[in-house]
Amino acid sequence: xxxxxxxxxxxMLGFSTSILAIDEPIQPIKPVQNxxxxxxxxxxxxxxxxxxxxxxxxxxxxxxxxxxxxxDNLKTSIGHNWQQGPINAPTxxxxxxxxxxxxxxxxxxxxxxxxxxIANPGEMAFTHTLAIDVLTSIPEYVMEFxxxxxxxxxxxxxxxxxxxxxxxxxxxxxxxxxxxxLGDKQAxxxxxxxxxxxxxxxxxxxxxxxxxxxxxxxxxxxxxxPYKAKSPAExxxxxxxxxxxxxxxxxxxxxxxEMTYPYFHDGEAETLTEAVDVMGRLQLxxxxxxxxxxxxxxxxKTLTGDQPAFLMPILPPSTDMTPAPKPxx
Numbered sequence: 001x002x003x004x005x006x007x008x009x010x011x012m013l014g015f016s017t018s019i020l021a022i023d024e025p026i027q028p029i030k031p032v033q034n035x036x037x038x039x040x041x042x043x044x045x046x047x048x049x050x051x052x053x054x055x056x057x058x059x060x061x062x063x064x065x066x067x068x069x070x071x072d073n074l075k076t077s078i079g080h081n082w083q084q085g086p087i088n089a090p091t092x093x094x095x096x097x098x099x100x101x102x103x104x105x106x107x108x109x110x111x112x113x114x115x116x117x118i119a120n121p122g123e124m125a126f127t128h129t130l131a132i133d134v135l136t137s138i139p140e141y142v143m144e145f146x147x148x149x150x151x152x153x154x155x156x157x158x159x160x161x162x163x164x165x166x167x168x169x170x171x172x173x174x175x176x177x178x179x180x181x182l183g184d185k186q187a188x189x190x191x192x193x194x195x196x197x198x199x200x201x202x203x204x205x206x207x208x209x210x211x212x213x214x215x216x217x218x219x220x221x222x223x224x225x226p227y228k229a230k231s232p233a234e235x236x237x238x239x240x241x242x243x244x245x246x247x248x249x250x251x252x253x254x255x256x257x258e259m260t261y262p263y264f265h266d267g268e269a270e271t272l273t274e275a276v277d278v279m280g281r282l283q284l285x286x287x288x289x290x291x292x293x294x295x296x297x298x299x300x301k302t303l304t305g306d307q308p309a310f311l312m313p314i315l316p317p318s319t320d321m322t323p324a325p326k327p328x329x
Contacts, residue, residue, distance in 0.1 A: 025205040026213050028178040029094065029255070029305060032169050038148040043166030045144075045313045046159060052131050053124035055080055056325025060117070060163065064092035066308055069259025070170065075267030076231070080125035081328070087233045088267035091260045093308070094253050096168045097212035103249045103265045105218060106239045110164035115156060128156040133323055135159070140316030172256055172305030180302075188302055195299030198292055203284050213254040213303060220248050221265070224285035227278075231266035258301045272297045 046052065050059040063077040064070050070091035072078075077085040087103055095101065101113035117123040118131055135141045135154050145154045148162065177196075179187040188196070199205060208214045218236050221227045227247070236245035249265050263269035269278055276296050280286045288296065 024181060025200065025209040026177070026181065027211050028181045029097075029171055029173040029175075029211050031173055032096075032171050035168055036148075036165055039162045039165035040169055041166075041313075042144050042148050043162035043164070044310070045141075045315055046163050047166055048313055049315050051134050051315075051318065051322070051325070052118055052126060052159075053080065054126045054130075054325065054329065055327035057327060058124050060092075060114075063089040063117070063123075066092075066170070069093060069256045069307075070095075071260045073261060075262055077123070079123040080121065083122045085122055086231050087265055088231075088262065090250075090252060091256065092167055093170050093172050094212050094215070094255050096171065097210070097253070098215040098250065099217065100250065103233065104235050104238050105250055110167050111160045114160040114163040114167075130323065131159065132156060134318075137319055137322040138316050139319070170308050172307060175255070175303050175305035177299075177302040178305065189298070191295050192298045192302050195295035195297070196302075198288075198296050199299055202280070202286055202288075204279070204296075207251045207283075208254050214251040215253040217251050218245070218248045219251050219283075222247065222282050225282045227282055229266050230268050233265055235265075254300060254303055256304050256307075258304055272300055276300075 047060045050057050050062070052059065058080065063072045065072055070093035071089050074089070076087055077089045079085055090103060095113075096110060099105070101107035101110060102116070107113035107116060115128060118126050119128055132154055135145070142154065145158060146152060149158045151158070176187045176192075199208075207217060207219050210216050221229070221235070229247070233249075234246050236248040237243060239245075252260075252263075257263075258272060261270065261272070263272070263275040264278075269275035273293055276288060276293050280288045280293075
């Protein structure tokens with residue numbers, strides 16, 4: 001039944017059903033479904049609104065820039081008062097496909113994650129109460145929250161729900177690899193196909209699989225050889241309290257990976273070439289040749305999908321009652 005449905009879908013897209021790669025460890029990204037459009041539009045404004053930070057300068061988009069693969073392309077992000085964070089900002093693109101949020105999985109879902117940076121003194125450095133004070137002081141926000149949630153009172157629960165609903169739309173389907181999975185045999189070059197074969201046969205797919213090509217498990221960084229991390233982050237053990245979980249991090253998605261440099265939780269791998277080399281040696285006990293490395297990198301670049309496209313939101317203006325930003329406190 002599943003084969004028949006995929007075959008029918010591929011015919012609708014004009015692909016040949018005779019070469020469907022439907023038994024692969026990676027699956028095509030499906031378009032987003034079952035979203036609340038009112039919450040999405042409100043969440044989009046909140047995602048781009050820097051007034052949810054103490055400085056009035058930092059928004060969700062500052063560290064998860066939708067023009068840059070959903071990241072900031074820094075080793076570790078810069079927060080309030082130019083504080084350097086302890087960890088690399090993971091991409092927000094396709095984050096709805098993750099088993100949990102943050103590198104250590106401390107947030108169960110996007111809604112739980114959305115409130116974290118606002119109240120983190122090293123990031124947006126606000127409090128949930130002050131963020132609500134700002135939004136409540138802006139009549140257009142008050143009216144929109146009432147239209148969307150049916151309540152006269154704005155709550156942090158509604159704020160995080162709206163941001164999460166917007167983030168659910170940030171999927172990137174239709175990569176060249178997805179086109180190949182759906183039957184377009186011309187979508188990949190010979191080198192890219194060779195890279196995918198290496199990616200499978202070397203064991204990379206044991207962690208990087210599914211729609212997001214990762215994001216669905218926690219694995220120790222440094223299985224065959226220890227990894228000398230430059231970040232103090234200890235991974236899953238910070239959540240579970242178990243020593244056995246030290247240096248276990250959520251496996252990052254490889255979707256759009258050519259855009260999300262630098263790599264690893266500490267951002268120490270500056271290029272895909274370096275990341276493939278380190279992962280091969282430390283996780284798989286395999287030293288890829290220069291040609292093999294280049295082929296895997298070529299394959300990874302086929303995972304770049306259609307980037308989110310929408311009109312930038314026009315944010316409602318502050319009023320005399322809106323608390324002033326405090327960028328230097």
